[in-house]
Amino acid sequence: MKVKELEEHPTFAAVLPPATSEEYDTTGWRAFKPVVDKEKCTGCLICWVYCPEPAIIRTPDRKIEFDYKHCKGCGICEVECPVKAIKMVKEV
Numbered sequence: 001m002k003v004k005e006l007e008e009h010p011t012f013a014a015v016l017p018p019a020t021s022e023e024y025d026t027t028g029w030r031a032f033k034p035v036v037d038k039e040k041c042t043g044c045l046i047c048w049v050y051c052p053e054p055a056i057i058r059t060p061d062r063k064i065e066f067d068y069k070h071c072k073g074c075g076i077c078e079v080e081c082p083v084k085a086i087k088m089v090k091e092v
């Protein structure tokens, strides 16, 4: 579908322009947030690959931390972590 067609049908869900997720603060979207257990984390970075947002940051020790400003609380990282080092916890 062309951009012009999308503009003519504003009820169609689309983000224009693409690759702008770093500009959005998604803090208010979450009911749950991911927390990593650094003792369990092996640094495989699978969570980083699967996260749909720029919300997982690689640390110098090849482990991870979260940028909660961009995390929308989808829980994909918890599901994909092979050693169950990530838990989704309720926002307070």
Ligand code: SF4
Pocket: 034, 050, 051, 052, 053, 055, 056, 066, 070, 071, 072, 073, 074, 075, 076, 077, 078
């Ligand atoms: S909960 Fe979703 S958006 Fe947040 S860090 Fe995990 S995969 Fe990324």
Ligand code: SF4
Pocket: 036, 040, 041, 042, 043, 044, 045, 046, 047, 048, 063, 064, 080, 081, 082, 083, 084, 085, 086
């Ligand atoms: S997927 Fe799990 S073990 Fe791998 S880097 Fe992420 S938190 Fe660490």
